[in-house]
Amino acid sequence: MFDAAGDVGASAVLCIDRVPTVCLVDSAQLKGDENAQANQIRRFCERLWNQNLARIVLVAADDYVDAWSVDDPQAPRERIVAEGGEKLADFSFQGLLSGEILKNRATWFDPHKRVDKTLLDNVRVLVERLSGAVTANIARELTASVIFVAYLEDREIITDAYRASRNVSTLIELLEKGDVSGLERLFGQLQKDFNGDFLATDGRKEGMWRGLPSNAFEDLHQFLRRTVLRSGQTAFWRYNFAQIPIELIAGIYETFLGQKAAAETEAGESATGKRKQGAYYTPRLLSDWVVEQALAGRNPLEQRIFDGACGSGMLLTAAFRRLMRAQRAAALPKDDDNNHDFAARCSLLLGHIFGSDIDEDACRLTAFSLYLALLSDLAPRDLELLRKGGHKLPSLKKNIRSNGHGNFFSQKSEAINREQYTVFLSNPPWREMPPGDPETAVVEAWAERQPATVHWPKRQIAAAFALAAAESLSASGRVAMILPIGLFISAEPSTRRFRANLLSRYKIKRITNFADMRRLIFVDADHPFVVMIATRRAEAVDDLSVEQFEYWTPKTDIALAFGRLTLHGADRTIMRATALIDETPHLRLRYWGTLQDLALLERLWQFGSVNDLRARFGWEKGKGFHRVDNDRRVPQHLRSVSPSRWLLTHKFLKAERIPGDLPIVDRLCLERFPYERIAREPDELRRNFKGPRVIWPDGTHPENGVKAVFAEDPFSFQHSVGVLSAPDTETGRLEARFLTAYMRSSMGTWLSLLLSPSVAAERPKLHVNELLSWPYWPVASIHNRKKPKPF
DNA sequence: CTAAACTGGAAACCGAGCTC
DNA sequence: GAGCTCGGTTTCCAGTTTAG
Numbered sequence: 001m002f003d004a005a006g007d008v009g010a011s012a013v014l015c016i017d018r019v020p021t022v023c024l025v026d027s028a029q030l031k032g033d034e035n036a037q038a039n040q041i042r043r044f045c046e047r048l049w050n051q052n053l054a055r056i057v058l059v060a061a062d063d064y065v066d067a068w069s070v071d072d073p074q075a076p077r078e079r080i081v082a083e084g085g086e087k088l089a090d091f092s093f094q095g096l097l098s099g100e101i102l103k104n105r106a107t108w109f110d111p112h113k114r115v116d117k118t119l120l121d122n123v124r125v126l127v128e129r130l131s132g133a134v135t136a137n138i139a140r141e142l143t144a145s146v147i148f149v150a151y152l153e154d155r156e157i158i159t160d161a162y163r164a165s166r167n168v169s170t171l172i173e174l175l176e177k178g179d180v181s182g183l184e185r186l187f188g189q190l191q192k193d194f195n196g197d198f199l200a201t202d203g204r205k206e207g208m209w210r211g212l213p214s215n216a217f218e219d220l221h222q223f224l225r226r227t228v229l230r231s232g233q234t235a236f237w238r239y240n241f242a243q244i245p246i247e248l249i250a251g252i253y254e255t256f257l258g259q260k261a262a263a264e265t266e267a268g269e270s271a272t273g274k275r276k277q278g279a280y281y282t283p284r285l286l287s288d289w290v291v292e293q294a295l296a297g298r299n300p301l302e303q304r305i306f307d308g309a310c311g312s313g314m315l316l317t318a319a320f321r322r323l324m325r326a327q328r329a330a331a332l333p334k335d336d337d338n339n340h341d342f343a344a345r346c347s348l349l350l351g352h353i354f355g356s357d358i359d360e361d362a363c364r365l366t367a368f369s370l371y372l373a374l375l376s377d378l379a380p381r382d383l384e385l386l387r388k389g390g391h392k393l394p395s396l397k398k399n400i401r402s403n404g405h406g407n408f409f410s411q412k413s414e415a416i417n418r419e420q421y422t423v424f425l426s427n428p429p430w431r432e433m434p435p436g437d438p439e440t441a442v443v444e445a446w447a448e449r450q451p452a453t454v455h456w457p458k459r460q461i462a463a464a465f466a467l468a469a470a471e472s473l474s475a476s477g478r479v480a481m482i483l484p485i486g487l488f489i490s491a492e493p494s495t496r497r498f499r500a501n502l503l504s505r506y507k508i509k510r511i512t513n514f515a516d517m518r519r520l521i522f523v524d525a526d527h528p529f530v531v532m533i534a535t536r537r538a539e540a541v542d543d544l545s546v547e548q549f550e551y552w553t554p555k556t557d558i559a560l561a562f563g564r565l566t567l568h569g570a571d572r573t574i575m576r577a578t579a580l581i582d583e584t585p586h587l588r589l590r591y592w593g594t595l596q597d598l599a600l601l602e603r604l605w606q607f608g609s610v611n612d613l614r615a616r617f618g619w620e621k622g623k624g625f626h627r628v629d630n631d632r633r634v635p636q637h638l639r640s641v642s643p644s645r646w647l648l649t650h651k652f653l654k655a656e657r658i659p660g661d662l663p664i665v666d667r668l669c670l671e672r673f674p675y676e677r678i679a680r681e682p683d684e685l686r687r688n689f690k691g692p693r694v695i696w697p698d699g700t701h702p703e704n705g706v707k708a709v710f711a712e713d714p715f716s717f718q719h720s721v722g723v724l725s726a727p728d729t730e731t732g733r734l735e736a737r738f739l740t741a742y743m744r745s746s747m748g749t750w751l752s753l754l755l756s757p758s759v760a761a762e763r764p765k766l767h768v769n770e771l772l773s774w775p776y777w778p779v780a781s782i783h784n785r786k787k788p789k790p791f
Numbered sequence: 792c793t794a795a796a797c798t799g800g801a802a803a804c805c806g807a808g809c810t811c
Numbered sequence: 812g813a814g815c816t817c818g819g820t821t822t823c824c825a826g827t828t829t830a831g
Contacts, residue, residue, distance in 0.1 A: 457802090457803085458801090458802060459801095459802075492804085493804090494802095494804090626798080626799085627797085627798080628798070628799075654796090655795090655797080656795080656796065697795085697796080698795070698796070718796090718797075719797080719798085720795090720796055720797055720798095
């Protein structure tokens with residue numbers, strides 16, 4: 001960053017929590033007229049963008065300061081003069097910390113403009129285009145090879161000297177000319193000289209270049225020339241593979257894996273056909289943080305680190321980088337010459353980093369990422385040797401296993417892994433295992449082998465991973481895992497049983513709830529996650545009551561937009577281990593709630609809950625009708641029926657017409673019943689559609705409060721609307737009105753934050769059962785009580 | 792672009808009815 | 812009357828689509 005490299009360099013960098021955030025540039029460095037100067041700055045921003053580093057560049061002149069966005073090349077620079085007032089405040093240190101700077105500058109920090117999104121998008125387009133000419137598999141392989149070689153060229157591991165000695169020319173030239181035999185020679189030579197597992201030659205590769213039409217070469221060429229393929233424009237920064245972070249290049253492969261999975265599901269039976277292709281590579285920010293947590297307080301160089309579902313290998317790569325740093329630090333005092341040379345790095349890698357995955361491509365990808373880490377900032381002497389072909393990359397076949405040895409739950413892996421590692425790092429897959437699937441059977445067989453029953457709620461494979469990891473750890477080995485939040489905050493009995501299993505295997509050290517920042521960490525993912533740090537128990541304990549763990553609940557703040565992951569002290573609490581298995585979902589409550597909030601809640605609960613209305617006063621809960629039902633277990637003739645006479649002759653309420661500002665449903669909001677066919681219509685459903693009742697739509701947001709309304713007219717609605725219906729009496733009517741007001745009050749907002757995991761952690765939504773758990777004191781019960789004394 | 796309405800479908804839930 | 816199976820109902824999803 002500071003290196004001017006014949007151009008602009010930073011004079012100073014402002015780091016917030018050790019992460020470079022703002023670059024300061026002295027305008028004296030700039031040459032030429034205003035236009036030329038602007039170009040210089042843009043080139044500098046481009047470099048920063050490629051490295052995914054700072055977000056803002058400030059150019060200081062004598063009487064003004066110019067602010068440039070690193071992420072958005074099209075954002076106009078802002079000039080700040082001494083009397084700039086507001087603008088000056090925005091760019092002050094205070095403005096940076098408080099988030100003032102984000103106002104009206106959305107594109108400045110748009111995560112979709114960051115280098116990762118742009119590049120991944122381009123790769124996707126490239127693969128789509130190539131897929132016309134060749135099969136999708138070959139298209140992916142072509143792209144992958146081209147990127148790897150481009151990386152070697154940009155990194156100057158392949159240089160002119162190398163090319164001259166091997167009699168090959170540059171990739172871009174070969175592509176431009178469509179020189180098939182030249183390309184084959186280049187790739188063959190690289191294979192021989194570098195020996196990476198990832199440049200695997202299966203039979204296909206040999207003929208890969210031959211069948212390509214000329215426009216395919218053109219597409220690849222354009223891609224390397226860094227044109228934005230979707231629009232054909234060059235409005236974005238250009239990327240440079242030598243500067244792009246490793247995990248991003250790995251992210252490309254993960255995109256491929258997603259496309260592969262999508263293609264396979266489509267080819268299969270596929271009545272549904274559409275499935276989300278997830279490109280959820282663990283971002284560096286998070287993987288570095290997880291590694292740091294996993295190794296805290298231990299000597300990194302003494303660990304054997306394992307990931308049982310390594311996927312793209314981002315966690316292992318982060319760990320490897322951490323080890324290399326530790327090695328450098330340990331050796332530095334003695335001599336500064338060849339202490340982190342290539343050979344030392346290789347033995348570090350082979351002796352400490354292990355992984356397995358069920359998918360062969362994922363393993364290849366992990367090896368690839370580790371190789372990139374191995375090659376990054378090598379000493380010049382080693383680079384020179386590498387260029388001459390003196391070094392070969394080590395084979396990782398034994399460290400990174402797949403197939404027969406890759407399924408973590410198989411007996412084979414169990415035998416290999418048992419008590420082998422001191423650290424288990426993983427972002428395991430999260431999915432429900434379909435019954436009857438061969439992969440499911442392996443997990444079920446694993447569960448069978450366990451001495452005590454193990455619970456993995458909803459067949460969530462991540463839960464099984466969390467439990468099984470213990471077995472591959474040596475005594476007091478540590479686990480650090482990224483897991484779906486539901487496993488920890490749900491109150492369901494099955495998840496509580498799972499947590500009991502967890503406690504019997506581990507002493508939990510810390511649980512960090514990332515619900516609030518997930519969107520910024522995994523840009524496209526919706527689902528919240530936690531990171532669990534725990535150590536393996538030597539033996540079961542009888543008394544958990546004295547055991548404690550830390551619960552961290554970081555909230556989104558400005559830090560993340562700048563690429564920092566900070567956890568404020570205020571977001572940390574200590575909890576009893578038994579809180580995990582209590583009926584009360586403590587982790588959920590403690591997410592937003594302070595101890596005072598909870599104490600109040602406990603007291604309110606003593607006087608009853610909304611559920612009492614149902615239990616004691618004849619209320620009923622429910623949702624509207626499903627419009628379509630494709631559940632194959634239900635007989636066809638029940639899945640699509642004509643609406644009953646009742647439905648057709650009564651009005652219908654669209655969820656979106658539920659008024660937000662009124663506590664009642666106006667007749668004008670109702671309409672004629674709009675559907676010809678609907679799904680099953682059980683008789684009980686009718687009860688939801690008439691009489692005094694409280695209804696509310698899914699889209700309940702804490703900021704606007706709960707959108708509950710009272711209704712009495714008969715009308716129907718769909719499944720996205722929930723309802724509590726009162727008995728058709730004067731008391732019932734009054735109670736329903738009161739409940740409506742209660743839900744809409746600020747008290748309701750407070751309760752929804754505290755008690756609804758969906759409001760606190762997911763998309764805003766108030767479930768029927770959550771509402772039932774709200775403390776409530778039925779009006780009707782007042783008459784029955786002798787001494788109502790709430791406080 | 793974001794927010795929220797809407798979907799499909801399998802697992803979890805839960806109460807009924809059975810057995811021991 | 813505890814504990815089981817059975818089967819209908821509810822819940823909730825590394826969901827999607829639509830509206831604005």
